[in-house]
Structures are given as structure tokens and as C-alpha cells.
Amino acid sequence: xxxxxxxxxxxxxxxxxxxxxxxxxxxxxxxxxxxxxxxxxxxxxxxxxxxxxxxxxxxxxxxxxxxxxxxxxxxxxxxxxxxxxxxxxxxxxxxxxxxxxxxxxxxxxxxxxxxxxxxxxxxxxxxxxxxxxxxxxxxxxxxxxxxxxxxxxxxxxxxxxxxxxxxxxxxxxxxxxxxxxxxxxxxxxxxxxxxxxxxxxxxxxxxxxxxx
Amino acid sequence: xxxxxxxxxxxxxxxxxxxxxxxxxxxxxxxxxxxxxxxxxxxxxxxxxxxxxxxxxxxxxxxxxxxxxxxxxxxxxxxxxxxxxxxxxxxxxxxxxxxxxxxxxxxxxxxxxxxxxxxxxxxxxxxxxxxxxxxxxxxxxxxxxxxxxxxxxxxxxxxxxxxxxxxxxxxxxxxxxxxxxxxxxxxxxxxxxxxxxxxxxxxxxxxxxxxxxxxxxxxxxxxxxxxxxxxxxxxxxxxxxxxxxxxxxxxxxxxxxxxxxxxxxxxxxxxxxxxxxxxxxxxxxxxxxxxxxxxxxxxxxxxxxxxxxxxxxxxxxxxxxxxxxxxxxxxxxxxxxxxxxxxxxxxxxxxxxxxxxxxxxxxxxxxxxxxxxxxxxxxxxxxxxxxxxxxxxxxxxxxxxxxxxxxxxxxxxxxxxxxxxxxxxxxxxxxxxxxxxxxxxxxxxxxxxxxxxxxxxxxxxxxxxxxxxxxxxxxxxxx
Numbered sequence: 286x287x288x289x290x291x292x293x294x295x296x297x298x299x300x301x302x303x304x305x306x307x308x309x310x311x312x313x314x315x316x317x318x319x320x321x322x323x324x325x326x327x328x329x330x331x332x333x334x335x336x337x338x339x340x341x342x343x344x345x346x347x348x349x350x351x352x353x354x355x356x357x358x359x360x361x362x363x364x365x366x367x368x369x370x371x372x373x374x375x376x377x378x379x380x381x382x383x384x385x386x387x388x389x390x391x392x393x394x395x396x397x398x399x400x401x402x403x404x405x406x407x408x409x410x411x412x413x414x415x416x417x418x419x420x421x422x423x424x425x426x427x428x429x430x431x432x433x434x435x436x437x438x439x440x441x442x443x444x445x446x447x448x449x450x451x452x453x454x455x456x457x458x459x460x461x462x463x464x465x466x467x468x469x470x471x472x473x474x475x476x477x478x479x480x481x482x483x484x485x486x487x488x489x490x491x492x493x494x495x496x497x
Numbered sequence: 498x499x500x501x502x503x504x505x506x507x508x509x510x511x512x513x514x515x516x517x518x519x520x521x522x523x524x525x526x527x528x529x530x531x532x533x534x535x536x537x538x539x540x541x542x543x544x545x546x547x548x549x550x551x552x553x554x555x556x557x558x559x560x561x562x563x564x565x566x567x568x569x570x571x572x573x574x575x576x577x578x579x580x581x582x583x584x585x586x587x588x589x590x591x592x593x594x595x596x597x598x599x600x601x602x603x604x605x606x607x608x609x610x611x612x613x614x615x616x617x618x619x620x621x622x623x624x625x626x627x628x629x630x631x632x633x634x635x636x637x638x639x640x641x642x643x644x645x646x647x648x649x650x651x652x653x654x655x656x657x658x659x660x661x662x663x664x665x666x667x668x669x670x671x672x673x674x675x676x677x678x679x680x681x682x683x684x685x686x687x688x689x690x691x692x693x694x695x696x697x698x699x700x701x702x703x704x705x706x707x708x709x710x711x712x713x714x715x716x717x718x719x720x721x722x723x724x725x726x727x728x729x730x731x732x733x734x735x736x737x738x739x740x741x742x743x744x745x746x747x748x749x750x751x752x753x754x755x756x757x758x759x760x761x762x763x764x765x766x767x768x769x770x771x772x773x774x775x776x777x778x779x780x781x782x783x784x785x786x787x788x789x790x791x792x793x794x795x796x797x798x799x800x801x802x803x804x805x806x807x808x809x810x811x812x813x814x815x816x817x818x819x820x821x822x823x824x825x826x827x828x829x830x831x832x833x834x835x836x837x838x839x840x841x842x843x844x845x846x847x848x849x850x851x852x853x854x855x856x857x858x859x860x861x862x863x864x865x866x867x868x869x870x871x872x873x874x875x876x877x878x879x880x881x882x883x884x885x886x887x888x889x890x891x892x893x894x895x896x897x898x899x900x901x902x903x904x905x906x907x908x909x910x911x912x913x914x915x916x917x918x919x920x921x922x923x924x925x926x927x928x929x930x931x932x933x934x935x936x937x938x939x940x941x942x943x944x945x946x947x948x949x950x951x952x953x954x955x956x957x958x959x960x961x962x963x964x965x966x967x968x969x970x971x972x973x974x975x976x
């Protein structure tokens with residue numbers, strides 16, 4: 286059995302030396318210092334740099350803001366995970382739900398045929414300009430936010446943290462769910478280091494920030 | 498015949514391969530441009546982190562800790578990943594890893610696979626092995642696609658096709674994808690790749706990837722990418738096989754808060770790469786149901802045993818050392834004759850081959866230390882380079898007629914001369930006479946015979962002064 290062979294080799298390799306005392310890893314900045322408004326600004330800035338658009342909305346006009354973004358962008362046939370709040374879905378748009386694991390699942394070709402996908406998020410990181418999606422009722426399965434060319438993501442202010450350390454603290458309880466960090470639309474720099482927006486993932490990413 | 502290969506057992510020594518590549522001015526231009534751009538971007542995003550040095554320290558500690566208890570962390574990963582419905586396999590060498598992957602793919606009757614860029618699969622020459630067994634691998638990373646269509650070798654850890662410019666890519670895509678009207682505008686080239694691969698993503702039912710990190714305490718696999726081709730391969734197939742070196746494990750999920758700050762900044766000069774995926778075993782209704790991780794040793798446990806060069810295994814494959822290296826920046830990756838080029842390749846490759854091959858690589862450096870300075874996990878590459886040079890000498894001791902033997906005789910002679918003042922002064926007088934026919938009108942020596950000629954092949958040597966300081970002092974004292 287190669288399992289035993291490899292483990293035996295590793296153990297003999299380590300047996301010859303004493304474990305070194307390692308310095309603690311805590312000297313880097315873990316806790317944020319920005320105000321709520323500064324955090325929102327930073328996220329807007331950084332997502333903007335990646336080529337994503339960011340809109341603001343209040344809880345009351347969220348439904349209208351979603352509808353406006355979609356109508357403006359001519360994204361009229363939308364797909365969404367089945368656990369998304371009904372209140373977000375305006376009647377001027379055609380909506381199709383994808384069940385999460387149970388019930389009827391859309392085929393990959395079907396998912397791809399929509400103009401775009403609307404989801405919620407788990408957490409967002411201002412410093413790195415990232416939104417984090419985890420498998421769940423309002424964020425769906427991973428294919429759902431991958432195949433359509435347009436992703437509209439709703440993020441609440443209380444979901445926004447400043448540092449990556451704060452983000453991992455929040456993810457601790459759900460670490461084993463499929464998790465995707467999204468920092469702007471799909472991109473490549475493989476040809477002469479020229480950043481090109483949009484290769485295989487959604488080429489267009491919009492984020493709606495819900496803050497009072 | 499070209500001297501360029503990525504099999505270190507067949508590769509030409511670095512100086513020969515480099516000499517050939519240095520004549521390719523287009524390649525040198527492309528490599529210089531690409532490494533300049535990444536370095537410039539990296540410097541900007543590193544400068545805005547006032548805790549950068551603390552992050553490097555933390556990164557080094559995380560990687561060291563993983564290596565010091567590698568056996569327990571590997572077992573913990575195995576246990577957690579298996580509990581979540583995945584399967585873990587162990588491969589002692591490249592051949593066994595190939596066999597495992599082939600067996601798994603045959604079980605599901607796969608004839609095609611989609612692949613995420615992975616240095617480890619290149620290390621074990623997986624694509625060739627699969628092709629010989631009737632399975633076609635489609636590379637889906639843009640740069641890897643460029644290399645695959647052009648039957649070319651990777652030349653950089655992060656941007657393996659950085660030696661090609663847009664016109665060269667355009668020629669290749671136009672020919673291979675039958676697109677005569679394609680322009681050399683990068684967005685048009687990316688769009689061509691998007692359309693070419695789209696159908697494969699939706700159709701091919703098996704995927705193969707590497708791993709950036711294996712997380713021991715949760716049993717998660719982490720893949721860091723930009724284009725979304727990774728997400729496609731991780732999400733759409735029914736079967737997914739990840740091949741990872743045993744050193745890729747990290748102790749804790751929260752360690753990612755450090756490494757996901759230092760890796761993207763070091764690799765592409767971004768605060769964060771567009772997509773990072775984390776997955777733990779099987780999730781019903783989301784992604785592959787048949788999940789495998791192959792843990793590959795292939796020489797790594799031997800490196801682990803040596804406490805000086807163990808740090809080589811801390812590497813997180815960001816490529817920052819390549820961009821910073823004055824040698825790599827001239828030659829690109831192909832001269833290193835291995836999948837892993839640049840400073841990290843110069844220490845990793847010979848060790849992966851038990852110091853029996855790629856012996857010229859530890860010398861492919863001026864020891865300037867730029868690689869150490871940019872390394873996000875603080876691998877002291879110059880220290881390991883010097884250490885490996887001594888190992889190369891040891892390895893060749895006793896082999897007759899080797900250049901190292903000549904060198905050894907010369908070194909012994911030097912030692913005897915330097916041990917005595919009389920002998921040293923005599924040697925200086927003799928050398929002044931012997932060098933005369935070699936000194937040019939400008940007072941410099943441009944050519945030396947034999948082994949010493951290696952010095953003058955790349956540099957000039959100033960002639961000895963007509964009088965040494967001691968001689969002058971003596972003369973002055975007597976006056």
C-alpha cells in the first residue's frame with residue numbers, strides 16, 4: 286500500500302530532526318478600523334477597479350433597484366436560486382427558480398440560456414473587493430452563478446467586513462460548504478499581461494449594496 | 498535539434514540551453530515585458546499593505562508548521578475529506594499517480610477530460626500518459642490552451658505562455674481553431690478561446706485539477722484562478738480528480754486569511770484574484786459526485802528529510818521569484834529544462850531528481866537575493882542554492898574526469914597556496930609572468946584556457962598589478 290509507504294517516508298524524514306519553535310502568526314492586521322461608510326466606499330472602489338458595477342439601495346427600494354438594473358441592461362429573463370426572497374422579484378422581469386438539490390433541477394444548457402442570475406451573498410470583504418458565495422438557499426449551487434453571462438448580487442451592509450481575517454471568522458461555521466470568492470468578473474492577463482475582462486465565468490458583475 | 502525539454506533527465510545543462518535561448522530576441526522581449534508588468538503591479542499592491550512583513554512571517558510559519566507535522570496533517574486531511582464523501586489516494590511516484598488517474602478515468606469510461614492548469618500534472622507528464630491510453634485532455638486555462646495548441650512547453654509558474662506575444666497567439670489560434678479572420682486584439686483572442694472551450698465544459702464529464710491548498714482541519718481543497726475555467730472544471734463534471742503534492746497541506750481553514758492575501762499579490766499583482774473556490778467532498782446537487790484527491794510524493798519526502806533544504810517545500814507556487822530573478826528575466830523558463838523554472842526551479846528540480854540530474858541549476862544564479870526578498874513564505878533560496886552547490890560537488894566526488902574533479906584539484910591547490918605567505922607571494926610572482934601573453938593592450942584578460950575559460954566566457958579579468966601592496970610597503974620602508 287502506497288499510503289503506508291508515503292507516510293512511512295514522511296515520518297522517517299521528520300524523525301531525524303526536532304520540531305523548530307515557530308514564531309506566532311498573529312502580528313498581521315486582523316481587525317478592521319474603518320467606519321461603516323468607509324468600508325462601503327472601499328468595497329465600491331475595489332470592485333470598480335476589477336470592472337464590476339456597484340449600486341446602492343435601501344431596504345425599501347431594493348426591489349425597484351433590482352428591476353431598474355435589469356431593465357436598463359436588458360436582462361429580462363433571469364434565473365435565481367429557489368430560496369431568494371419573493372419580495373425581490375419584480376413582475377416586469379421573467380423569473381425562473383432553480384431548486385437547490387431537491388426537486389426539479391434546471392439543465393446546464395437551460396441555465397446558460399438565461400440573460401443572467403440574481404443571488405444573495407454570505408459575506409463581503411472591503412479590503413480585497415471580494416464577495417463570498419456559499420452553497421445555500423439564496424445563493425444556489427455553483428453552476429447557477431457560473432454559466433449565465435451576467436451576475437447580479439445583493440449584499441447587505443451587515444454582511445460587509447473589512448479584512449480577510451474577519452471574513453474567515455464569519456465563515457468558520459460553514460467552512461465545508463462549497464464556497465466561492467468572487468472579486469470582479471472573470472478575467473485573464475495571459476496575453477502580454479493585458480487584463481481582459483471576461484473569459485469563462487460571467488463577463489458582467491453588478492452588486493447592489495443595501496444600506497440604510 | 499533544440500536543447501529545450503522539460504525532462505530534467507534529458508535536458509541540456511543550463512548554460513547551453515540558456516545560450517540557445519538568448520539568441521531568440523523576440524522571446525527575450527516578451528519575457529522582459531511580462532515580468533516587468535507583474536513586478537510593477539506587485540510592488541504597488543504590496544506597498545499598500547503596512548503589515549506585509551508580518552504576513553510573510555505568518556505565511557512562513559504556517560508552511561513550516563505544516564511540514565513539521567506533515568504526517569498528521571495529511572492523515573487529518575484524508576479523514577476529513579473522506580468523511581465528506583471524497584476518496585483519497587496516495588502515490589509514491591509519478592508513475593503510480595498516472596496509474597491511479599488512469600484507473601479512475603477508466604472506471605467511468607472517460608475518453609476526454611477538461612483540465613485546470615496544474616504544475617503537478619505537468620510534473621508527472623499526465624497529458625502524454627493519458628493520450629497514450631486513449632484519453633484526450635483539454636487544457637482550459639488560456640495560457641495552457643495556447644501551449645497545448647502550439648505543442649509548446651510552459652515557461653512560467655503563473656503565466657506559462659508569457660514567452661508568446663499577441664501576434665504569435667493570433668497565428669496559432671487562427672490556424673488551430675480555423676478562424677482566418679481573427680485579429681490579434683487580446684479581447685478577440687480571449688473570446689475565441691471562450692467559444693472554443695464552451696462546448697467542452699458542457700459536454701465533458703470528467704475533470705482533472707491540481708490544488709493550491711489542502712486544508713487539514715476541514716478537509717477542503719482550495720483552487721485559486723482568474724478566468725472561471727477553474728470553476729467550470731470544479732463544478733460541471735460528474736467526476737473530479739485533484740492531484741496535489743503532499744506538501745500542499747495547511748493546518749487550518751483560518752490560515753487562508755494569510756495565504757489568500759499574499760498569494761494573489763505575489764502572483765499576479767492583484768489584491769485578490771477573480772475567483773477562489775473551496776470545496777469539501779460531495780455536496781448533493783452541487784458539483785461532482787465522484788471526487789478524488791491523489792497525494793503525490795515523487796521525491797518530496799526526501800527533501801523533507803534535509804533540514805536545510807526542507808524550506809523548498811514551503812513554496813506556494815506564486816512565481817514572484819521568477820519575475821524578480823535577473824537570470825530568469827533574460828532566459829525565461831525553458832532554459833531550466835524542467836516544469837519548474839527560475840529560482841524555485843533551480844532548487845526544487847535537482848532535489849526532485851535526487852541531485853542526480855539538473856546539476857547545473859544551483860549555479861544558474863548570481864545569489865543576488867532578489868528571490869528571497871519577494872518570497873511570500875520566506876524561502877531563503879540563496880541559502881539553499883549554495884547548499885545544493887556543495888551537494889553537487891559531493892555527489893560528483895570520485896567520478897573521474899568530471900569538471901568538478903578538475904575544480905577540486907584547483908581548490909586544493911588554492912588552499913595550499915593561501916595557507917602560507919611564502920607560497921602566496923611566490924604564486925603571485927609566477928602568475929604575473931604566466932599571464933603576460935594573455936593580457937590585452939587594455940590591461941585586461943579576455944580569454945583563459947581550460948576550466949578558467951568559463952570565467953572569461955562571460956566576463957573580463959583585470960591583469961594583476963605590477964606591484965602588490967606588500968611589495969610597495971616594503972619598498973617604501975626601505976627608502
